[in-house]
Amino acid sequence: MVDDCRHTCLRLDIVDDDPESKDIIFVKGSWFPSHFDLYITNGLHAWSCHGSEEEVKKRARLWDQSIALYIETAESYLGFQQSGSVYRFEDIGDRQRRFSFTFEKQGVTLQWRWKCQPSCNEKQLTFTVLDFLMESNIRLSDEVIRKTQSIEKLKIEAEKCLDQSERFRNEKVEFEQVAFSKFVSLLNSKKAKLRELRDKIAKLETSGKHTEDENSSL
Structure with missing residues (x-):
């Protein structure tokens, strides 16, 4: 099923035994549940590798891996260039190349390698790989723009919320000050x-006492 296929495209700097010699290749991978396809170009020439289900199953068994894990390992190393891995693209004659990379498994260094056949239509394959890479970059750029715009909108909303919160805080402080002032005034x-009532009571008590004194003197 098409929905089960995933694609990667990786730019690789291939360094041979001679440190001065460096080749740049682009590797496009199409990953299915039980097989894969690789398309490789250096801009001038192109190669392809088709990992059949039978061959993938056999190699996965040799490494005591499931088919899914074998595919997943290859996809992860060909989705991003891993700094600890050694990638090679060696000439093995008759225009064929051997593509490989190393990885660690339980403390042991293993080499993932497959033979690549020269393409019968190098220009078309190169165009396909570079076109996919360009479309991926465009999609990535669009996604970055959308996310940047979303972040800007979030920043604007956050600033609005902060302003509103500050306004509410000021209004609350003002309300509390007015309420406290009214409370103090009422108190x-x-x-x-x-x-005033205490003074009136005191006067009444004094007046009543004088009346009693006058009555007692009669």
């Missing part, structure tokens, strides 16, 4: 009335 008014 002072109550205190004044209480003092």
Whole structure:
């Protein structure tokens, strides 16, 4: 099924035994549940490798791996160039190449390698690989732009929320100050009335005492 196929495209710097010699290749991978296809170009020439289900199953068994894990390992190393891995693309005669990379398994260094056949239509294969790479870059650029725009929108919304929060905080402080001021004013008014009532009571008590004294003197 087409939905089960995943694609990768990797630019690789291939260094031979001679440090001064370096080749740049592009590797496009199509990964299926039980087999894969590789298309490789250096811009001038192109090669292909078709890992059949039978061959993948046999090699996975040699490494005591499931087919899914074998495919997953290859896809991960050909999706991104791993710094600890040694990639090679060696000439083995008759225009054929051997593509390989190393990886670690339980402390042992293993080499994943497959033979690549020269393409019968190098220009078309090279165009296909580079076109896929260009489309991937365009999609990635579009995604970056969308995410950047989303981040900018989030920043604007965050600033609005901060402004609103600051306004609410100021309004709350202002409300509390007004409410406290009214409460203090009301409290002072109550205190004044209480003092007034206390003074009246004191006067009444004094007046009543004088009346009693006058009555007792008669």
